[in-house]
Amino acid sequence: MSYIVKNGDYHMKKIKVLSVFGTRPEAIKMAPLVKMMENNKNIDSKVLVTGQHRQMLDSVLEIFNIQPDFDLNIMKHGQTIQDITSKVLYGVNDIIVNKFRPDLLLVHGDTSTSFSAALSAFYEKVPVGHVEAGLRTGNIYSPYPEEMNRKLIGSLATYHFSPTQNNKNNLLKENISENNILVTGNTVIDALHSVTKNDFDFSIYEDLKNINFDKKIILLTCHRRENWGKPMEDIFEAINKIALEYNEYEIVYPVHMNPAIVQLAEEKFTANNVKRIKPLEYVEFANLIAKSDFILTDSGGLQEEAPSLGKPVLVLRTETERPEAVEAGTVKVIGVSKDKIYEEIKNLITNKNVYDSMANAVNPYGDGHSCERIVTFIESLIK
Ligand code: UD1
Ligand code: UDP
Numbered sequence: 001m002s003y004i005v006k007n008g009d010y011h012m013k014k015i016k017v018l019s020v021f022g023t024r025p026e027a028i029k030m031a032p033l034v035k036m037m038e039n040n041k042n043i044d045s046k047v048l049v050t051g052q053h054r055q056m057l058d059s060v061l062e063i064f065n066i067q068p069d070f071d072l073n074i075m076k077h078g079q080t081i082q083d084i085t086s087k088v089l090y091g092v093n094d095i096i097v098n099k100f101r102p103d104l105l106l107v108h109g110d111t112s113t114s115f116s117a118a119l120s121a122f123y124e125k126v127p128v129g130h131v132e133a134g135l136r137t138g139n140i141y142s143p144y145p146e147e148m149n150r151k152l153i154g155s156l157a158t159y160h161f162s163p164t165q166n167n168k169n170n171l172l173k174e175n176i177s178e179n180n181i182l183v184t185g186n187t188v189i190d191a192l193h194s195v196t197k198n199d200f201d202f203s204i205y206e207d208l209k210n211i212n213f214d215k216k217i218i219l220l221t222c223h224r225r226e227n228w229g230k231p232m233e234d235i236f237e238a239i240n241k242i243a244l245e246y247n248e249y250e251i252v253y254p255v256h257m258n259p260a261i262v263q264l265a266e267e268k269f270t271a272n273n274v275k276r277i278k279p280l281e282y283v284e285f286a287n288l289i290a291k292s293d294f295i296l297t298d299s300g301g302l303q304e305e306a307p308s309l310g311k312p313v314l315v316l317r318t319e320t321e322r323p324e325a326v327e328a329g330t331v332k333v334i335g336v337s338k339d340k341i342y343e344e345i346k347n348l349i350t351n352k353n354v355y356d357s358m359a360n361a362v363n364p365y366g367d368g369h370s371c372e373r374i375v376t377f378i379e380s381l382i383k
Contacts, residue, residue, distance in 0.1 A: 016101070022111065023056070048072070060282055084113065111149065129157065130160050136321055154176060185370035207284070236265060246349055257278075289306055294313070295313045296316060310361035312330060
């Protein structure tokens with residue numbers, strides 16, 4: 001930062017920003033910010049992807065036309081959180097020390113990529129900006145390891161971009177200085193607005209050709225580590241039972257690429273109206289949310305996206321770090337017990353009043369201008 005002298009004049013140097021991400025949700029939520037920084041004359045913006053996810057990350061990079069400057073390409077099948085954490089720690093350090101030392105390193109959310117990149121920056125005394133800061137469940141094992149990752153990033157970061165006032169309050173309780181917290185909205189709303197449209201034509205997509213769009217659509221995603229094993233078995237069994245009983249619905253499940261999940265889904269889903277498909281590109285997926293009757297998910301991002309499209313969400317978890325949409329009535333946390341999941345889905349299908357009361361377009365996550373607020377803040381750091 002600061003100033004350089006050129007031809008006797010003072011020219012302001014650009015602020016050097018390195019955005020680091022590695023998984024699908026981080027990429028979706030960082031993409032609009034990266035695009036905005038690319039076009040900003042005061043910012044020298046570079047992108048480092050860790051490749052914690054490979055195909056699911058590359059698909060997002062392609063949609064948003066982002067060419068990373070650095071790619072650690074770390075993914076291996078069946079990777080552990082120790083694998084990710086150690087490879088990212090060394091890989092990001094190498095870039096900072098040998099290739100591009102930023103004035104600010106941005107990470108997003110709560111993945112192991114984000115935590116480890118923030119730690120790497122801290123070791124090199126590079127200030128960290130945390131996008132999507134301050135989400136908390138209060139339980140360090142749920143979501144696991146994400147709750148601990150985001151708490152640790154909160155301690156490592158200098159600047160905190162919180163989607164909501166509630167997220168800011170969580171940070172204040174952890175004694176983070178109010179001056180360094182900016183409430184921005186969630187950048188996922190910026191991304192969602194950029195890809196959804198009313199007249200979206202699903203028929204041109206090969207990966208959706210087996211879906212019967214004359215039926216009502218229930219959209220399912222399920223991938224979280226704390227649900228692996230018995231909870232996920234119960235979730236799948238309950239949903240399969242619903243599918244068998246309510247054949248007028250088509251349950252569309254783009255299965256996460258984790259081989260353990262692919263295998264369990266193959267075992268448990270016997271109903272022919274559960275359509276297991278490969279992960280969808282974000283453009284198709286976002287528009288499929290808009291087309292669905294309702295959503296079943298343990299995903300974080302979907303709890304933010306679906307409410308803004310007026311779609312009820314039943315959360316297949318025991319808690320949520322996103323209470324705003326629960327308070328607004330669009331999202332309900334239904335736990336992971338088989339009977340309860342079955343009853344809650346049945347209730348939403350059969351009870352019109354319940355459905356109508358949940359199907360409200362509410363959007364506690366911002367006006368789609370979150371990235372502008374973050375960019376303006378970053379520019380204000382130029383001295
Ligand atoms: C990670 C994040 C989680 C986030 C999720 C989003 C951590 C610890 N977890 O979990 O917070 O919600 O991403 O999806 O950071 N795979 C592929 N291709 C891909 C992506 C994954 O084959 O494009 C397979 C690989 O075998 C990989 C496995 O999925 O080893 C698991 O991926 P990993 O990033 O370790 O965990 P996620 O469950 O995806
Ligand atoms: N998503 C997608 N294709 C899919 C499933 C999900 O593009 O097949 C998007 C979804 O819209 C959301 C994000 O991926 O923006 C959520 O990612 P994921 O569920 O993997 O992670 P989480 O949000 O739980 O961290």
